Amino acid sequence: MESIVETLLNPSVIFGLFVGVFISLLFYYILSTDTKAVEKISKKKLPAKNVKQNQSQQKQKSKDSHWIPLKKHSTHPSHVASFKGHTGEVLHADFSTNGKYLATCSDDDPGSTSAEDSGGSISSSSDSNKENILSKSNKLGPNLSRRQKKNRKPVQKNGKENFSSNTFNLKKPVTVPCGIGLTESQLYALLNDFTLLPEQLFTNGYPDLNEANNKVRVLRQCFPSPLKVFHNRKKCDSYTDSDQNSNSSDSCEDNELTKLSLGSSHDLKQVNAIERNCVRCKTGFFITNDEYLTKERCYYHWGKLLHYSFTCCKKSPGSIGCTTAKLHVWNGTVAGINEPLEGFVKTKSSKKEKKQKVYALDCEMCYTVKGLELCKVTILSFNGSIVYDHFVKPENEVVDYNTRYSGVTESDVNSLTSKTFSKVQSDILKLVTKDTILIGHGLDNDLRVLKLLHSKIVDTALIFPHERGYPFRYSLKHLMWTNLQKKIQTSDSGHSPYEDALSCLELIFFKIRKQHESQYYNFLKNNSYYV
Known part of the structure; x- marks a missing residue:
């Protein structure tokens, strides 16, 4: 211990420590002065005009916080489309003052007809478009149409722009995937390429009427022998x-x-x-x-x-x-052909003129002695709004509600608002006619528990086939993640039929855009209103 103290008190050691501290402080001072000098030189080199422009651009960006760049924040490409009067992609959409039309903000200047007229690039046209919309003087561009001027005029409160609460912010998912730009009749026309042929219904497990004996039958494909749980x-x-x-x-x-x-x-x-x-x-x-x-x-x-x-x-x-x-x-x-099946009804032709309706359907089921039976049904319109949503009382005593997946409990089925199966079946026959297109995932199971014979079917399980072929199928959760990068069915309380039906609509909309892009854009250019 004494030797260590003597070493530390040695004059040469103390001098060396002093020199080291002095050199480190000197280096620190030199580096700090160099950085300050560089900053002063860079500020002197920048013209005053450029500095003012940068400051104004930063202020403008803070005011335009609602403006979301397309490549950074947007929903899936199937939700971003072109509208009438715009050749670029839509960045922002807002209802007009009367609530009837949809005013849009796209990459290009809507008053221009070419890239040269709009500034020669997407970024310049986007900047000019924002300046027209958000200028403090409220003077809109001379090339805008009368309707665009009316719809784009912002409402000011205390010097700040106040936009409608109905604004579609592309940072958040669009809740109505098929309602923007396409009417129901146009969507119906595009879906004809995806409907199953009559001869494909039976082979894919859908209920079918055997014309030979006028009885309903279902074909269930055989899988390899499953592994048994040890007992x-x-x-x-x-x-x-x-x-x-x-x-x-x-x-x-x-x-x-x-x-x-x-x-x-x-x-x-x-x-x-x-x-x-x-x-x-x-x-x-x-x-x-x-x-x-x-x-x-x-x-x-x-x-x-x-x-x-x-x-x-x-x-x-x-x-x-x-x-x-x-x-x-x-x-x-x-496994094999199940025949005859009782209690099935067939959709009928509309008594009035032919209606081109499109619905998304999803059912939840529970187990009885007869097998799977209907306990909840949800039907959505083509734009995602709920048309029919009811709990159903099964015809036989329930053995297992399968709540882990169905989300249905005994109290739901026995509630005052639940309907009998026969009532639900008659209600659906009033909604769904022979010409109605039904969209869903694995609709063969839904139609079987609904005891419904229908031929206009669009099944996402078949449109997005499994790599190993039928009867293997990808789950809806897998398809939503691989195609749209969206997570569904994450709740521990069971699946939501509304979420599943809406997901099917989004997948169909994505498929249409991908396969019929040119025809899809022609529809959008000719129809700028929101249905």
Whole structure:
């Protein structure tokens, strides 16, 4: 310790430390003076006019905070289009003073007919367009039409521009994807190229009328044999009706399942037992036309199998299911041709003149002894507004509401506003005629639970086919992310039929724009009003 103190008190060491500190302070002073000198020189080199212009541009940008550059902030390209009077892409849209027309702000000067007239570039034309709109003197450009002058005139409050609350800000997603620029009849004409042919309906799983015997049939394609969830069966108390309202899963300890003993195969024939395979755990169980014979709990994995593990619990195939349900369930159809199907109705031709209507449809379903049944239906118009939205009381007793995906609970189905299935079916027949185009994802399932025969179908699951071919299908969530970079179905409380139907409209609008771009732009140039 004494040697260290003597070393620090050595005059040579103290002198070296002093010199080092002095040199570092000197370097710091020199660098700071150099940066200040460079800043002064740069300011002297800039002309006064340019400095004033930069300052005015910064002030203008702060005032024009509502103006959003197209390449930085915008929704998907399917929502950005051209309007009448503009040759460039639309950056901003606002309702006119009377609320009937749609005034727009695009990349080009709307009064110009070429790039040279508008300043020779997109950026210059955009700047001139903004100066015309937001000038303090409110003097609009001489090349604007009378309607454009009227619609573009801003309202000033305390020297600041105040725009309408109905302004379409492209930074936020447009809530009406198909209502800008296209009328319903124009969209109907473009959708004819995407509707399924009559001979394609049956092969793609849609309900079809067999003309030979005048009965409804459905074809269900066969998938490869699925992996079964491991079951350790052991006799114990069978599932009883009193357990249906119980949330506990301790009727069989150690994840053991029970099965109702029916005796020999002769006994099964006497009660008209039908064997079905559970769509969750792939286990066989017995039912009749109106009741369950096999009453045992179902243990299953609700997640998907990816990279040899389930997404719900990361367990490998063959493991005991991580989720339990009261009973096994099935979807109402078996592999192959299902015939005959009862209770189906066919859409009729309109009694009046032919109506070219376009609707987006999505249904939520629950499990009964008959399989999947309708518990909610949502129908949207071509511009995304809700036309029909109701909960439905299933015809048979509900076994599982499938709330994880449907979002429907027992209280929803039994509410005062819910309708019976027959009432919903008659309501839809009034809305949907033979010539109506229905848009949806996997509409074969929706039409089957609606018990509806219809031929004008646009199915996003088929328009965006799976790379492995039919019957494999991409999910709607996957299609929205890969094509439009939008996340849907993120709620833990189940899917929203409104969100799913609206997503189908957005995908169709994107497909039309991509495949019929020239025809689409011709529609937009000839129709500048908002329907």
